[in-house]
Amino acid sequence: MTASEFDPLDLQLLYGVAVGFVGDADPVMAQRHALLSAMGACAARWSLLYRRARGEEYRLDGRRGAEMAAPERFKISARIEAMLMKHGSLTLARSLSARRDLIKAAGLPAEAAIVVPCRDNGRVTGLLVLGSRLFGDPYRERDELVLAEIGALTARALFPARDGGPHAIPETNAPSKRVPRRPETQADQIRRRHPALQTLIGHSPAIVAVMQDILAYADSQHPVLIHGETGTGKDLVARALHDQGPRRRYPFETVNCVALPEGLAESALFGHRQGAFTGADRYQKGQFELAGRGSLFLDELGDLPLSQQAKLLLVLQENKFRPIGAESSLRFEARILVATHRNLVEEVRSKRFREDLFYRVYGLTISVPPLRQRLEDLPDLVDHFIALNRAPGQRMQASDAFLADLARDDFRGNIRQLRWAVIRAMVRCGHGRRLLPEHLDGDLARLSELHAAPIQEPVVPSVAPAAPTADSRREESASAAPPAKLPNYEGVLRAYLMDVLRLTNGNITQAQHVMQKPRTTVQEMVRKFDLNAFVAECRRRR
Amino acid sequence: MLSFPVDLTADAEDAMSPRVGEVFEPPPTALVLDLSPVRLLTTAGAGLLISFIEVARGRGIPVYLAGAGPKILGILHRIGIAPPRVLEQPDVAEALEHAARAS
Numbered sequence: 001m002t003a004s005e006f007d008p009l010d011l012q013l014l015y016g017v018a019v020g021f022v023g024d025a026d027p028v029m030a031q032r033h034a035l036l037s038a039m040g041a042c043a044a045r046w047s048l049l050y051r052r053a054r055g056e057e058y059r060l061d062g063r064r065g066a067e068m069a070a071p072e073r074f075k076i077s078a079r080i081e082a083m084l085m086k087h088g089s090l091t092l093a094r095s096l097s098a099r100r101d102l103i104k105a106a107g108l109p110a111e112a113a114i115v116v117p118c119r120d121n122g123r124v125t126g127l128l129v130l131g132s133r134l135f136g137d138p139y140r141e142r143d144e145l146v147l148a149e150i151g152a153l154t155a156r157a158l159f160p161a162r163d164g165g166p167h168a169i170p171e172t173n174a175p176s177k178r179v180p181r182r183p184e185t186q187a188d189q190i191r192r193r194h195p196a197l198q199t200l201i202g203h204s205p206a207i208v209a210v211m212q213d214i215l216a217y218a219d220s221q222h223p224v225l226i227h228g229e230t231g232t233g234k235d236l237v238a239r240a241l242h243d244q245g246p247r248r249r250y251p252f253e254t255v256n257c258v259a260l261p262e263g264l265a266e267s268a269l270f271g272h273r274q275g276a277f278t279g280a281d282r283y284q285k286g287q288f289e290l291a292g293r294g295s296l297f298l299d300e301l302g303d304l305p306l307s308q309q310a311k312l313l314l315v316l317q318e319n320k321f322r323p324i325g326a327e328s329s330l331r332f333e334a335r336i337l338v339a340t341h342r343n344l345v346e347e348v349r350s351k352r353f354r355e356d357l358f359y360r361v362y363g364l365t366i367s368v369p370p371l372r373q374r375l376e377d378l379p380d381l382v383d384h385f386i387a388l389n390r391a392p393g394q395r396m397q398a399s400d401a402f403l404a405d406l407a408r409d410d411f412r413g414n415i416r417q418l419r420w421a422v423i424r425a426m427v428r429c430g431h432g433r434r435l436l437p438e439h440l441d442g443d444l445a446r447l448s449e450l451h452a453a454p455i456q457e458p459v460v461p462s463v464a465p466a467a468p469t470a471d472s473r474r475e476e477s478a479s480a481a482p483p484a485k486l487p488n489y490e491g492v493l494r495a496y497l498m499d500v501l502r503l504t505n506g507n508i509t510q511a512q513h514v515m516q517k518p519r520t521t522v523q524e525m526v527r528k529f530d531l532n533a534f535v536a537e538c539r540r541r542r
Numbered sequence: 543m544l545s546f547p548v549d550l551t552a553d554a555e556d557a558m559s560p561r562v563g564e565v566f567e568p569p570p571t572a573l574v575l576d577l578s579p580v581r582l583l584t585t586a587g588a589g590l591l592i593s594f595i596e597v598a599r600g601r602g603i604p605v606y607l608a609g610a611g612p613k614i615l616g617i618l619h620r621i622g623i624a625p626p627r628v629l630e631q632p633d634v635a636e637a638l639e640h641a642a643r644a645s
Contacts, residue, residue, distance in 0.1 A: 007620075009616065009617065009620050010620070013584070013585050013617065013620075013621075016551075016584040016585060016586075017584070017585055017586070020551065020552060020584060020586055029552065029553075032552050032555060032586075033552040033586050035589070036552050036555065036585070036586035036587075036589030036590055037552070037584070037585040037586040037589060038585075038589070039588075039589035039592055039593075040584070040585035040586055040587065040588030040589030040590070040591070040592060040621060041585040041588075041589075041621060042621060042622065043588075043592055043621050043622035043623055044592070045592075045596050046596075047589070064589065064593065065589075065592065065593050065596060066593075066596050066597075066600070133622060134592055134595060134596060134599065134622065134623065134627070135599075135622070135627045137622060150585075235600065235601075254599065254600060254601070254602040255602045256569070256601050256602025256603060257602075258569070258571075259569060259570070259571045259572070259601070259602055259603045259604070260602075264604075264644045268604065271626070282625075284625065284626040285626050290626075290627075297602075299601070299602055420563070420567075423563075509564055512568060518568060518570075518571075519568075
């Protein structure tokens with residue numbers, strides 16, 4: 001393709017990519033530039049960069065964007081290589097045979113959408129693999145052309161066919177010691193046969209049960225209710241259900257019911273026509289329409305306000321919805337997937353969740369186990385997070401002592417908590433190769449202490465006696481008289497906030513994370529309880 | 543709200559990436575990306591921007607692109623980041639107000 005055939009804006013963007021490679025003397029920076037440029041050129045959700053090692057083998061060199069399981073190495077056939085050379089890229093939605101070879105056989109992520117060769121001097125020396133586009137739109141011809149150029153620029157900068165390219169990175173991952181392979185588990189077999197489930201990490205019976213549920217429900221059209229504690233990965237289960245089922249070629253739209261803006265909820269969900277209200281200057285599709293024939297994932301449905309529940313119920317009953325200002329209704333064709341950490345039965349009983357809506361969504365259910373019930377998956381999960389977060393070329397692994405220390409925690413924050421514990425440990429480990437217990441630096445003990453704090457919250461004592469503890473039983477035996485004065489709710493809330501601030505050295509960001517409250521709420525509590533001076537004092541002591 | 547630097551290129555990653563944890567834990571009700579300082583946007587910079595939008599989108603959090611000049615918006619539209627999937631507000635203060643009202 002000649003320069004004159006490109007759109008002027010694309011030409012300008014490609015010029016920026018080329019300049020970026022010239023300007024970056026550091027190969028690691030050049031690699032970062034390649035990965036981010038490929039993502040940014042066509043709004044891809046993620047990018048992977050593989051370098052050609054020996055023969056047809058490609059090794060993972062770097063990654064950016066959304067987290068997903070990707071093979072460290074894979075081989076491609078001569079046929080695929082010839083296709084890459086011929087076309088300059090392979091859009092997997094258009095080539096079933098390439099999809100079969102690269103996803104089913106080579107093990108690339110099921111969500112891989114396009115493979116771009118890094119070509120130099122007539123040879124494929126690397127591969128850029130990109131996920132689907134950010135909003136589920138298909139790759140355009142323009143994207144393929146721009147990406148082919150970025151692939152060529154990347155090859156020349158990072159993987160030149162002849163030695164001596166500007167940023168040729170010495171191969172650091174050459175196999176040194178052969179690691180004994182563990183026998184294939186049932187979970188491995190499922191992941192091998194069904195690549196859409198590769199995002200589910202672990203081998204425990206609990207995670208295998210989740211995988212089996214996904215396989216059983218993927219082809220059904222009925223709603224699925226995914227239940228599990230916060231941080232267990234309910235969104236990954238929903239995504240796997242979509243990717244495994246017949247709707248995978250259509251969009252996957254997520255609605256976070258907690259974040260749904262009250263005033264704009266109807267417009268966000270159902271869309272609006274031009275002129276429907278002041279400021280509606282153009283037609284805007286809502287998420288029900290954007291989902292098309294794909295899947296609509298209603299995350300944290302248990303938190304949806306009652307007013308919105310009624311509107312959602314109507315859509316589910318009639319399978320149609322009307323955008324604001326529209327004269328006619330549109331047919332709703334997507335499959336509904338819902339997730340919640342709440343006990344919906346209890347919510348119905350407490351009149352916080354509509355019973356009729358409950359029976360609309362309470363069809364097939366998948367229960368995602370908390371991490372403490374699948375601690376045998378800890379090593380796999382830790383390896384996964386290390387692989388996702390390590391620097392390009394960096395080799396790092398968790399020591400047995402590190403894993404043993406981790407396993408002592410009860411992980412109330414589940415996998416999200418584990419992820420941050422591993423990332424923090426990696427930061428503390430710096431350029432080291434092994435994560436050790438000292439890299440946890442009391443993280444878990446601190447969190448356990450903080451998580452334990454709300455249990456002492458005297459909301460219960462103010463209405464009913466608390467369950468007796470060993471200490472309280474001893475006290476009772478000494479004196480049966482009730483305590484002279486029970487602490488009031490606000491007093492204990494203030495004490496709890498002070499504890500959190502003390503342990504987080506007055507860092508509001510960390511405090512809000514621990515308390516699982518919005519930042520503004522924590523700031524408001526600090527103001528209300530007159531703790532500004534206390535915060536400053538905690539920061540000084542840091 | 544998250545502000546981006548004057549030159550939004552691959553070099554901005556070191557400064558911006560650590561902010562993912564800060565911005566999304568706990569999840570906000572809306573994410574306002576302040577693009578008013580940005581004068582240079584490369585495809586790599588757009589990739590960085592996408593990584594934030596992707597996290598927000600995965601959690602169903604509405605994203606406001608605020609204060610972007612016409613050149614920057616032109617690039618974003620070209621690569622495929624455009625309404626209705628993201629909300630655009632020419633003025634950052636208005637975007638914040640809008641996001642606050644919406645929550």
